[in-house]
Amino acid sequence: MKKLFAFLAFTALALPAQAQRIRIDINAAQRPIPVAVQRFSATPGTPLPDDFYGLLVGGLEYSSLINAVRPDAFLESRDTKDFESPAIPCESWKAIGAEGLVQGELREQQGKVQVRYRVWDTTRCRLLGDSGYRDRDRAELPLLAHLVADDIVERFTGRRGVSSTEIAYASDNGRKNKEIWVMSADGSNKRRVTNNGSINLFPSWSPDGKTLAYTSFKGGLSELYLLFRGTKPGQKLINTRDEKFRGVWSPSDGTLAVVVARQGNTDIYTVRSDGSNPVRITDSRAIESSPAWSPDGRRLAFVSDRTGSPQVWIRDLDSGEEHRLTYSGDYNASPAWSPTGEWIAYTAQAGNDFDIYLITPDGSYTQPLVSSGRGDEDPAWSPDGRKVAFSSNRRGRKEIYRIDVTGQNTTLLTDAAGNCTNPAWSPWLE
Amino acid sequence: MSSSYVPVESLLESSAFRRLFVVSLVGHLLVYGFLVFRPSSSATLIAAAPVMVQMVDMPKSAPAPAPPAAKPPAPKPPEEKPKPPEPPPPPPKPVVKEIVIPKEPAPLPAKPKPKTPPPSAEELLAKMTQRVEHQEAAKAPPAPAPGEAPAADQQGLPSPGMFDPLFSPWIARVKLFVKSNWSGASVCEGKTMPVFNVDVDASGHLSSIELSQSSGDPHCDDTGERALRKSDPLPPPPRAGQFELRLDPKVTS
Numbered sequence: 001m002k003k004l005f006a007f008l009a010f011t012a013l014a015l016p017a018q019a020q021r022i023r024i025d026i027n028a029a030q031r032p033i034p035v036a037v038q039r040f041s042a043t044p045g046t047p048l049p050d051d052f053y054g055l056l057v058g059g060l061e062y063s064s065l066i067n068a069v070r071p072d073a074f075l076e077s078r079d080t081k082d083f084e085s086p087a088i089p090c091e092s093w094k095a096i097g098a099e100g101l102v103q104g105e106l107r108e109q110q111g112k113v114q115v116r117y118r119v120w121d122t123t124r125c126r127l128l129g130d131s132g133y134r135d136r137d138r139a140e141l142p143l144l145a146h147l148v149a150d151d152i153v154e155r156f157t158g159r160r161g162v163s164s165t166e167i168a169y170a171s172d173n174g175r176k177n178k179e180i181w182v183m184s185a186d187g188s189n190k191r192r193v194t195n196n197g198s199i200n201l202f203p204s205w206s207p208d209g210k211t212l213a214y215t216s217f218k219g220g221l222s223e224l225y226l227l228f229r230g231t232k233p234g235q236k237l238i239n240t241r242d243e244k245f246r247g248v249w250s251p252s253d254g255t256l257a258v259v260v261a262r263q264g265n266t267d268i269y270t271v272r273s274d275g276s277n278p279v280r281i282t283d284s285r286a287i288e289s290s291p292a293w294s295p296d297g298r299r300l301a302f303v304s305d306r307t308g309s310p311q312v313w314i315r316d317l318d319s320g321e322e323h324r325l326t327y328s329g330d331y332n333a334s335p336a337w338s339p340t341g342e343w344i345a346y347t348a349q350a351g352n353d354f355d356i357y358l359i360t361p362d363g364s365y366t367q368p369l370v371s372s373g374r375g376d377e378d379p380a381w382s383p384d385g386r387k388v389a390f391s392s393n394r395r396g397r398k399e400i401y402r403i404d405v406t407g408q409n410t411t412l413l414t415d416a417a418g419n420c421t422n423p424a425w426s427p428w429l430e
Numbered sequence: 431m432s433s434s435y436v437p438v439e440s441l442l443e444s445s446a447f448r449r450l451f452v453v454s455l456v457g458h459l460l461v462y463g464f465l466v467f468r469p470s471s472s473a474t475l476i477a478a479a480p481v482m483v484q485m486v487d488m489p490k491s492a493p494a495p496a497p498p499a500a501k502p503p504a505p506k507p508p509e510e511k512p513k514p515p516e517p518p519p520p521p522p523k524p525v526v527k528e529i530v531i532p533k534e535p536a537p538l539p540a541k542p543k544p545k546t547p548p549p550s551a552e553e554l555l556a557k558m559t560q561r562v563e564h565q566e567a568a569k570a571p572p573a574p575a576p577g578e579a580p581a582a583d584q585q586g587l588p589s590p591g592m593f594d595p596l597f598s599p600w601i602a603r604v605k606l607f608v609k610s611n612w613s614g615a616s617v618c619e620g621k622t623m624p625v626f627n628v629d630v631d632a633s634g635h636l637s638s639i640e641l642s643q644s645s646g647d648p649h650c651d652d653t654g655e656r657a658l659r660k661s662d663p664l665p666p667p668p669r670a671g672q673f674e675l676r677l678d679p680k681v682t683s
Contacts, residue, residue, distance in 0.1 A: 021627070023674045024601055026608045026657075027682040028615030033653070065614055099613060099656050121652070123659040157617045158649035342620070406616065 030408070032067035033156055034097050035060065036122075038080045040104035040115070048106055052145050056102075059149025059163035062186055063386070064404050066153060069098045080104055083118070090125035099123050102152055104132075112136060115144050119155045128155045143429075146184075150428075162382045166426040167389055167413065168193070168203035168212055169400050174417035180214050180227070185382070185402075185425070187413035193227060202246040203424045206254070206273070212424075213237065213247040213256060224258060226273070237275050245289065249273075251339070251427075252297030257281070259289045268302055281315065292335040292344070294361070301325065301335040301344055301361075312346050314361065325363050334378050337361075338385045343405070345369060345379035345388055356390055358405075370403055370410075380423045389413070389423040596668045603665045608675065612657035618650035618679035625676045626658060632670045634663035642674070650679070 037057055042048045057068040071078045075092040080103040093101050104117035116132035131151060133144055146164035153161030165185045172178045180200045183190040194200045198218035205212060212227040224237035224244040237247060237256070245259040245266070254273040259266060268281045268291050282288040286306035293300060300315045312325040312335045326332040331349035338345070343358045356370040356379050370376040375393030382388070382402075389402045395412075398419035403410045414420045618624070625643035628636050639658050644651050654677040 021672050021674050022597060022601070023676060024604055025676045025678055026605050026612065028612055028618070028677070028679050029609055030616065030681050031613045033614035033656075065616060094660070099660065121656070123656040156614060156649065156652075158647060406619075 030406070032061070032063075032065050033099050034069050035066050035100035035102060035152070035156070036069040036071075036074065036093055036096070036098040037102040038074075038076075038104075039078055040106050040117070041080045041083060042106040043108055046106070046108035046113075049141055052106075052141055055142055055145035056149050058186060059146040059161060060152060062149070062163040063153045063157070063161045064406075064409050065157050065386075066100075069096060073097075083116070088120055088122070088125070090120075090122045093120075093122040100128070100152075100156060104148070108138070111138075113138050113141065113144075115148060117148050117152070119152050142189075147430075159384045159386070160428060162384050162387065162425075162428070164429055165383060166209075166429065167380070167400065167402075168205065168214075168424045168426070169391075169414070169420050170201050170203065170422045171414070171416050171420040172418040180212065181416075181420075182212075183413065187411075187415075190414075202422050204246075204248045204256075205424055205426045206249050207251050207427060209427045209429045211273075213249060215244065215246055222261075224256075237271070237273075246291070247271075248291050248293065250293045250297040251295055252293075255297070257291035257293065257300060259291065268300065281317070290334055292337045294337050295339055295341045299361075301337055303333045303335065312344070312359075325359060325361070327363075328366070332357075336379045336381055336388075338381050338405075339383055340385040342385070345381065347377045347379065356388070369405070369407060370401075378422055380425045382425050383427045387425075389425055391421045391423060600665060600667050604661075607664060608657055608661045608677075611660040612653065612677065614653040614656075615677075615679050615681065617653050618645055618647065618677070621645040621647050621650050621679060623676050623678045624651045624654040625674060626654060628658065628673050628675055630664055630667050630670060630673055632666060634666040636662045636664065645679075 037053070037060070039053050040048060040056075060066040060068055073096045075096060076089060083103055083105045088101060088103075099122060101120040101122050102117060103120075104115065107114045107116075112135045114132060114134040115136070116130070118130045119128040120126070121128050129151070133147060136144055143164060150161035150164050153159070162185055166182050167185055168180060168182045170178045171181050177197050178199050178201060179192050179196075180194040180203050181190055181192050193212065194214070194216070196216065196218040198216055200214055200216045200218070202215045203212050204214070210229045212229075214225055214227065215222055216225050217223075221241075222243040222245055224247045226237055237244070237258075243261040245261065247256045247258045249256050250270075255270050256273060258269050258271055258278075260269050265285060266287045266289060267283060268288050269278050270281055271278045281291075281300065282302065282304070284304070284306055286304050287310075288302055288304045288306075290303040291300050292302070298317055300317060302313055302315065303310050304313050305311070307324070309330040310333050311327070312332050313322055314325050315322045325335075325344065326346065326348070329348050329350075331354075332346055334347040336345045337343075342360065344361055345356055345358050347354050348357045350371065350373065353373050354375055354377050355368055355373065356376045357366055358369050359366045369379070369388060370390060370392070372392060372394050375398070376390055378391045380389045386405055387402050388405060389400060391398050392401050393399075398421050399412060399416075400414040400420045400423050401410055401412055622643075622645050624641060624645040627638075627640045627642045629638040631637050636658060639655060641651055641655065645654075657677065658675065
């Protein structure tokens, strides 16, 4: 009895204290993480290129998740000193609002460079990471700046940044032909990778980022070709008389989904990257095109007009089951499955123009992503699933833009004289 | 038991009876005069007029006591009120906050001299004030010693979601303050909100930060913890205590 009374007394005393803890709900604001970046030190006689710091900071801010604190606000040195020190004056960095600190050094030996960096959480005064790259050519320093930036983004957000990735696209450059071009994700370093004077379209990256598949009319018919990084283009993928309009690489293996026109009927096939083992996926009298793989490579989104108008459908490659995904409007096309699997971006006709929408793979939720009403088409996801590249006619000609999946930070990436279309975002590169 | 009959005429002729009659008449006149000319406050209380008193200020942290008007239940007025010998004095001028004290049960007309006369208005006011002070003393936390910070007990803190005039202004400031320090919240998009239990001392310092419910993403949890550490110290709370901070990744302007 005494024990029971003691228990009841304890419960009566303890529960009210627990129940009366005041709850405070705090909403978020769209604000990047402030991080201070000290200039990397370098071995005497091997100075860093002037733009290394700018590329590093630009790579961090490209994520839209990190904001570099201005160096003139620093209470400490702007340069990395005593890189090996086991501690940093966290209070000095907290005082200027920095939640993180990046330090680094560059060493050059026998023509090869080594970059090391450290990332600190200044609010908890904790080292988040100590890493780097070695045995790199000096010419790779701009890429190294972006690789380091992407690593730092991962330390703070859990998902690697994408400033070191690339975007391929087709451009007519004001002429009648269209060539395939590649640029860095921030729009810099543009270079033409095909030069056959014909029409070249629909670039698609292999999962390792070392090969580009594209469609070309250089032989008269529409054919698929592969372009290997660092070698001359020209390898034909499938050697048949059927026209092939678009090849899309599976993210999970070396398989491509290919749109093939045979006897006036367009269907989707899968084929290995060496052209072997073609398998017919769709089989109807309707036009089926624009295949887009799910991240696990087990489902395909595609466009079919089997119901009378182009709509997005999904096919489960294991079961063969298909279901219609889009129902709103008379034209929905160009699906692109996000790398995280959460969304499918697609082009939807809005009045007399086109916008880009996001829809969940089960079709339960749809929301607009780009709706300028000026020909927004061809969405392509960044490998982290946080950005989308697309083409838009908002300045009177087709150009490539990128936008955060939050709908913010729309940025123009191309400045060609002509039209740029069909963006394809590369996977992460090493 | 036997009885004898005495005629009235013989009683009137009796001198003893006349003396007794005169004494009785004088006594009745005295009683009547006392009833007519006694102090007016007693006459007012006997009458049915309500008594107006000023509201007693209640402590903000203590729960509001039940309105005194609710108890005791108002008794039914007697069917026949004794007609007051003179109209009651005009009630005091109304004040901003007033309550009506229910009248005490009026003495029955059959009992012109109750053993315990009804209390006066001053007595009622003093009694009620004493009752309120007693309730307040029973619920209020013990006062801290001079120079000592208030104890961090949770007695008297409002329940979650309840508006509390003592804490609500501080909570509003904390919301804005922590929100302004929460960077990288978009890392948490699509995640459940991380929840932290924090101990806040009287000066606003966070003496402990404990992740009580993870978002499932350690980087998201880190953004929340950084926001709290960056917000240390918070504005001084009305009272030291433990608080549950839920960081909702949903972005608001």
